[in-house]
Amino acid sequence: MNELQTILHGTIHRLFGDFVDKNLIQKAEEGVWPEKLWAALEEAGMTRVLVPEEQGGAGGGWADAMILIKAAGEHKVPLPLAETILASAILAEAGIAVPEGVLTVLTGDLALDGKTVSGTAERTPWGRNADHGVAVLEQDGGRVAVLVLLKGSVIDEDVNLAREPRDEVTLQNADALVGGAVDPDRIGLLGALVRSGQMAGALSFLIRQSVEYANERTQFGKPIGKFQAIQQQLAILSTQAAAANLAASHAAAKADAGDALFEIAIAKVRADEAVSLATSIAHQVHGAIGFTYEHELHFATRRLWSWRAEFGSGSQWAGVLGRAVIARGPDALWPYVTAR
Amino acid sequence: METFRFDLCELPEETKGLREEVRAFLRDNLKGIPLVTRAQTWSGSDARFSAAMGAQGWIGMTWPKQYGGGERSFFERYVVLEEMLAAGAPVGAHWIADRQSGPLLLRFGNEEQRQFFLPKIATGTCFFCIGMSEPDSGSDLAATRTRADKVEGGYLVNGTKLWTSGAHHAHYMIGLFRTHYDPAKKHDGLTQFLVDLKTPGITIRPIRDLSGNAHFNEVIFEDVFVPENRLVGAEGTGWDQVRAELAFERSGPERYLSSFLLLVELIREVQKTGGTRAEEEIGRLVAHLVTLRQMSLSVAGMLNAGENPALEASVVKDLGALYEQELPVRAHELTGIEPTIGTGSDFQQVLGYLTQVTPSFSLRGGTREILRGIIARGLGLR
Numbered sequence: 272m273n274e275l276q277t278i279l280h281g282t283i284h285r286l287f288g289d290f291v292d293k294n295l296i297q298k299a300e301e302g303v304w305p306e307k308l309w310a311a312l313e314e315a316g317m318t319r320v321l322v323p324e325e326q327g328g329a330g331g332g333w334a335d336a337m338i339l340i341k342a343a344g345e346h347k348v349p350l351p352l353a354e355t356i357l358a359s360a361i362l363a364e365a366g367i368a369v370p371e372g373v374l375t376v377l378t379g380d381l382a383l384d385g386k387t388v389s390g391t392a393e394r395t396p397w398g399r400n401a402d403h404g405v406a407v408l409e410q411d412g413g414r415v416a417v418l419v420l421l422k423g424s425v426i427d428e429d430v431n432l433a434r435e436p437r438d439e440v441t442l443q444n445a446d447a448l449v450g451g452a453v454d455p456d457r458i459g460l461l462g463a464l465v466r467s468g469q470m471a472g473a474l475s476f477l478i479r480q481s482v483e484y485a486n487e488r489t490q491f492g493k494p495i496g497k498f499q500a501i502q503q504q505l506a507i508l509s510t511q512a513a514a515a516n517l518a519a520s521h522a523a524a525k526a527d528a529g530d531a532l533f534e535i536a537i538a539k540v541r542a543d544e545a546v547s548l549a550t551s552i553a554h555q556v557h558g559a560i561g562f563t564y565e566h567e568l569h570f571a572t573r574r575l576w577s578w579r580a581e582f583g584s585g586s587q588w589a590g591v592l593g594r595a596v597i598a599r600g601p602d603a604l605w606p607y608v609t610a611r
Numbered sequence: 612m613e614t615f616r617f618d619l620c621e622l623p624e625e626t627k628g629l630r631e632e633v634r635a636f637l638r639d640n641l642k643g644i645p646l647v648t649r650a651q652t653w654s655g656s657d658a659r660f661s662a663a664m665g666a667q668g669w670i671g672m673t674w675p676k677q678y679g680g681g682e683r684s685f686f687e688r689y690v691v692l693e694e695m696l697a698a699g700a701p702v703g704a705h706w707i708a709d710r711q712s713g714p715l716l717l718r719f720g721n722e723e724q725r726q727f728f729l730p731k732i733a734t735g736t737c738f739f740c741i742g743m744s745e746p747d748s749g750s751d752l753a754a755t756r757t758r759a760d761k762v763e764g765g766y767l768v769n770g771t772k773l774w775t776s777g778a779h780h781a782h783y784m785i786g787l788f789r790t791h792y793d794p795a796k797k798h799d800g801l802t803q804f805l806v807d808l809k810t811p812g813i814t815i816r817p818i819r820d821l822s823g824n825a826h827f828n829e830v831i832f833e834d835v836f837v838p839e840n841r842l843v844g845a846e847g848t849g850w851d852q853v854r855a856e857l858a859f860e861r862s863g864p865e866r867y868l869s870s871f872l873l874l875v876e877l878i879r880e881v882q883k884t885g886g887t888r889a890e891e892e893i894g895r896l897v898a899h900l901v902t903l904r905q906m907s908l909s910v911a912g913m914l915n916a917g918e919n920p921a922l923e924a925s926v927v928k929d930l931g932a933l934y935e936q937e938l939p940v941r942a943h944e945l946t947g948i949e950p951t952i953g954t955g956s957d958f959q960q961v962l963g964y965l966t967q968v969t970p971s972f973s974l975r976g977g978t979r980e981i982l983r984g985i986i987a988r989g990l991g992l993r
């Protein structure tokens with residue numbers, strides 16, 4: 272880790288360690304916005320890691336942002352830190368100044384008309400809490416990034432399995448700032464990158480929590496972690512978490528270097544597969560207590576079950592990957608992998 | 612928390628030229644070798660090929676020049692190895708000596724042993740095998756029974772080693788023998804020796820594996836004299852040496868690239884038919900391949916920094932075996948084409964070979980269960 276990364280890592284884990292507990296997550300599920308934590312994140316500059324230095328940001332890259340995104344997943348943070356970072360990245364690419372406040376991304380049936388946007392965005396992460404949304408919309412036959420003011424939008428609230436807001440946002444002539452050209456799939460791609468990072472982080476939580484529990488819980492006169500059957504399962508969980516974590520870091524590093532479709536697709540595929548194995552092992556090891564709302568395990572597993580489907584499931588990204596690999600041809604695979 | 616240390620590691624720019632050199636070499640030297648033979652990669656033995664690699668300076672690459680090494684980085688070595696495996700080069704003859712025996716001698720051998728063995732290994736003309744397993748000592752290596760009893764000027768060895776890969780082609784064995792027995796301390800009293808396999812009293816009997824090939828052997832020792840100067844380190848240090856060796860044994864790209872040719876041929880096969888299911892399965896397999904490569908590179912980075920990534924190496928080997936064992940299953944499910952021996956298409960033959968050998972990938976070099984036990988210990992469960 273370089274100097275910026277060491278600072279980011281230290282700050283974010285300290286902040287989350289201080290603020291995030293079961294109570295805060297539970298309150299958030301009931302609809303209470305964790306205002307103090309968000310303010311602390313903003314004050315520490317954590318939301319503006321990808322914002323250029325001229326605009327008062329950290330001027331960092333995805334490798335830096337990935338540290339924050341993984342940490343948010345690991346601590347099960349009920350806030351749109353990943354979404355705000357994601358939206359800021361697209362704004363920065365399109366040359367739009369990144370506003371203060373909560374950001375999200377808008378996808379769905381939206382149309383740009385001059386300087387206003389109308390239409391409905393589906394399952395918008397944290398739509399009810401966001402000040403601005405970022406969309407990629409058609410203009411003169413091309414695609415441009417657009418910053419939309421969400422004040423005055425009509426929100427139909429919904430949630431994912433983790434009760435994170437996933438709202439329908441309806442806009443009518445909402446004020447918008449139009450930026451430069453962006454790839455039409457940019458939100459989907461970078462969305463997959465941030466979800467892969469959050470998933471990797473939450474997997475790190477699962478292994479730590481499960482090992483801790485296995486060392487505490489006693490049956491038949493010894494900690495269940497002494498049983499070989501449990502050890503073997505936790506070993507599987509840990510290797511899956513390790514693979515997902517490295518795949519996410521690899522994708523982030525490539526996103527800084529340019530075209531990262533290949534690595535981001537890999538990260539989402541790998542994380543998805545890890546989640547299916549890891550969540551079932553973590554619950555098995557925890558027994559009935561892990562099945563209660565009282566225990567905090569589900570704050571991670573429910574997030575993982577939602578995230579693996581958001582911004583493209585593992586199968587969808589595997590299809591993207593496989594199509595490209597097959598199209599390049601069998602003999603191009605190795606040269607391609609080693610030239611990346 | 613990330614449980615293990617897998618730092619992201621990119622190959623340095625300087626390795627690009629070397630990769631091109633290796634590819635040019637492979638284009639010349641693999642000509643005419645059938646695909647199904649190439650599919651054996653590091654199980655395939657070809658003394659001529661090993662000597663040609665030695666001449667290129669691609670064996671013992673990281674070792675000091677004074678011992679015939681190239682003083683090159685672990686990354687450069689990694690590039691040579693992964694190119695060899697991906698192309699299906701018959702690197703088996705010198706593989707063990709380069710990967711395991713040489714590094715062991717560099718670490719624990721004495722000066723005379725290094726000077727005697729290392730330059731020969733580096734030329735690709737001196738092959739080693741590993742004599743650890745025995746009939747009653749598999750996973751439980753400390754149950755080793757083969758005895759080395761002190762006699763005038765050396766030791767007399769009696770007993771049987773089993774599953775010794777390549778013993779029938781090798782010049783030397785690094786054998787783990789018991790020099791002292793205390794039933795309360797099984798791990799003590801084990802010692803490694805460099806055994807010249809031409810010594811009288813040694814019988815090497817190839818054992819046919821389920822595919823009909825004979826890669827591993829039974830090696831019987833009857834009053835075999837091993838001179839004192841062929842003992843590695845000190846009496847009783849064998850256990851620690853073996854544990855250090857396993858980190859080398861488990862860390863390399865062979866732990867996920869042994870079946871790469873099957874993936875290539877599978878892509879060629881599904882290219883004909885297409886379909887969403889095939890695309891998704893190929894995508895998933897490639898995601899595993901690339902992630903394993905990053906993990907394996909990360910281990911190479913740690914080796915390069917002089918660290919001991921034994922735990923991370925076990926992780927790579929466990930995940931690598933899962934992936935490689937999944938490959939023939941997916942190939943079967945996607946194509947339904949019957950695997951064959953000796954007849955049929957390249958795809959059928961490569962599938963036939965790998966379907967038969969992949970069970971060994973989670974046995975040799977430490978079984979899946981043993982590796983996961985090591986990982987569990989790393990997690991703080993034991």
Ligand SMILES: Cc1cc2nc3c(=O)[nH]c(=O)nc-3n(C[C@H](O)[C@H](O)[C@H](O)COP(=O)(O)OP(=O)(O)OC[C@H]3O[C@@H](n4cnc5c(N)ncnc54)[C@H](O)[C@@H]3O)c2cc1C
Binds near residue numbers: 749978
């Ligand atoms: C192709 C091939 C090449 C080989 N080459 C060599 C070589 O060159 N040199 C060499 O020395 N050896 C070699 N081996 C031997 C290899 O190292 C052993 O097969 C391995 O260590 C396992 O020993 P075993 O076969 O006796 O199985 P066992 O140890 O009897 O194990 C059988 C099963 O029991 C499980 N088991 C054993 N103990 C435990 C435990 N404590 N907890 C849970 N499960 C357990 C194992 O995981 C396995 O599933 C080779 C093996 C193969 C297949």
